[in-house]
Amino acid sequence: MSPRRSVAEARQTRADILACGMRLASVEGLEGLTIGRLAAELGMSKSGVLGHFGAKEELQLAVIDAAAEVFAREVAEPAGTAVPGLRKLTALCAAWVSxxxxxxxxxxxxxxxxxxxxxxRPGRVRDTIAGLVSVWDRDLYRQVRTATADGDLPADTDADQLVFEVSSVMLGLNNALQLRRDTTAPARARRALGRLLGTPVLMVALLAALCQARLRLG
Structure with missing residues (x-):
């Protein structure tokens, strides 16, 4: 086996472990994500999984980083071409709902x-999650401030409050979809966002459709 092929196979194995880890952690929690659990799920030896991460916490942190990349690809990148300000804020929210x-x-x-x-639960895992959430909130905050400066949002808009309310809509949507399997929840979330941002619900829905089309086209 050539060194190049060996490196490529190791990268693919790591990617497979992380994909499985994200799937399991999203359902069962990060704490339940163990070397043994992943080894059994993937049909690997524990040493084979351990060789890529070394310890449970390192595995958890790697899975969090991989999940952040997925979120960026699914939410931030589809809205990346939108003009900063209200248009980009609306596009980000539409992609988030999608x-x-x-x-x-x-x-x-x-x-x-x-x-x-x-x-x-203090520690590196909590700090990493909190840091990623803070980065996302700051991006939303910047778009609100830009939209306010442009006159697309009222001059007295409280950016921190608006970001809090947008995030609350998303938390409610996630809860409705996961706990109650409420298929009407996305439409309700789009209406709520339309009221918060002062944009037509149709615009939020249209941007969501464009985001999905862009993802399909790669």
Whole structure:
């Protein structure tokens, strides 16, 4: 076996482990994600999995990083070409709704579940999750501030409050989809976002459709 092929196979194995880890963690939680559990699921030896991560916490952190890449690809990147400000804020929200509606992770929003699991447990895992959520909130905040400066949102808009309310809509949507299997929830979330952002519901729905089309085209 050539060194190049060996490296490529090791990368693919790691990618397979992380994909399985994200799927399992979104449903069963990060704490239930063990070397043994992944080895059994993938038909590998424990040493084979352990060789890629070394310890459970390192595995958890790697899975979180991989989930962040998925979120960026599914939500941030489809909205990346939108003009900063209200248009981009609306596009981000539309892509976020689409991400939840399409159940990209079988357990719903990976970070909603992970945050609930680790919110009162100090350590590297909690700090990493909190840091990623903060980065996302700051991006939303910047778009709100830009939209306010452009005059697309009222001059007295409280950016922190608006970001809080947008996030609350998404938490409610995730809960409705996962706990109650409410198929009307995405439409309700789009209406709520339309009221918060002062944009037509049709615009939110249209941007969601464009985001999905862009994802399908790769």
């Amino acid at each position: 991400y939840l509606e399409r159940r990209v992770f079988p357990g719903g929003c990976f970070f909603t579940a992970a945050a609930a699991e680790f919110d009162d």
